Amino acid sequence: MAKDMTLLWGSGSAPCWRVMIALEEKNLQGYNHKLLSFDKMEHKSQEVLDINPRGQLPSFKHGDNIVNESYAACFYLESQFKSQGNRLIPDSPAEQALTYQRMFEGLALYEKVGGVIYYEYYVPEEERHDSALKRNKEALVTELKLWEGYLKKLGSGSFVAGKTFSLADVTVFPTVAVLFQFGLSAERYPVLGEYYALLKDRPSIKASWPPHWLENTKGQDTLKEI
């Protein structure tokens, strides 16, 4: 029981979900957690700011150690609980190289997804340009084709960095789930669709599925035409 850990999180946030999957994979259930609302701006509340001066979720604490950045928390948990639960960084140099490489390419994927689905959220109305959104969409398509190719090369039934589930899946899967929640077509992106289907029922992922997605299983259609 991880009673000395506290996670402040928001539903549907890929960064929060990464940390929750890592906690599950390391058998660290039973941590203290509090679901906060982005809509109500609770990520800017004093409770969050006390742990995280950026006013962002996740905010995560283990004892006195504060590790708010989602990738930082994933590395920390894997390192501190190396022999507990599933090993998330492979030992073999080749598998390890691919795990790290895909993990960090996952940040480019996440950024490009955000450039489309959060465009109106981040760009004030008077600064929006159809040309910019069009370019962001093209960049996302290029990015998605790259990942289709990566997964295809690894072969059917593979995880994102090979035959073993790893930190690359912990960090990349939530973004892939966001893509499909926002309407990405599994017909147009069949390899990503297969990867999504392979992982969505994994216990660590199912246990941490964004609760508000369960209420709205239809999702959105922002990415339908991508």
Next chain:
Amino acid sequence: MAKDMTLLWGSGSAPCWRVMIALEEKNLQGYNHKLLSFDKMEHKSQEVLDINPRGQLPSFKHGDNIVNESYAACFYLESQFKSQGNRLIPDSPAEQALTYQRMFEGLALYEKVGGVIYYEYYVPEEERHDSALKRNKEALVTELKLWEGYLKKLGSGSFVAGKTFSLADVTVFPTVAVLFQFGLSAERYPVLGEYYALLKDRPSIKASWPPHWLENTKGQDTLKEI
């Protein structure tokens, strides 16, 4: 001698510099390397694309293992050469937590620096807005104050995550150096200025200093008023 390693890099790129510092810290001198020109678009050359489908620098290969993302390469080098050169991830949970946390906050710092100094490079002329650049500058100031506070709290003569040089310095220092190269005032940001002065002559950093900065020691003044 690291003859089984190849690095394609560009001068003044913080991501490239991170990998070069990590190589120096791990005593991996003697690797093959090739300096390419961003101005001449050599990062989009076939030579790069063969290793890195994104057409980005750094592009890095160790034997058959390709690790292009700079953070991925840093983790890979530290893990594969753990007992060689300087240890870059501390063992103590508290120091490790802070190392990871600052490392990944370093990505926010880098992004905010880029939002100001590369604004015209990334945003087509017809999409530029004074209001956007002003907001980016304000975000950078907020970010810089955060780091001033972090370093101040650790006390004079500290590295970015404590008393020991770590991967957090490997990844964050190049961004700090970019700030001063682009004119940041050490009078206005004295703690960052002290950190910069502390590290700039460290052998790993001096050995990998961007060559075109040596030719243009005056730098630019983009950030003079920040």
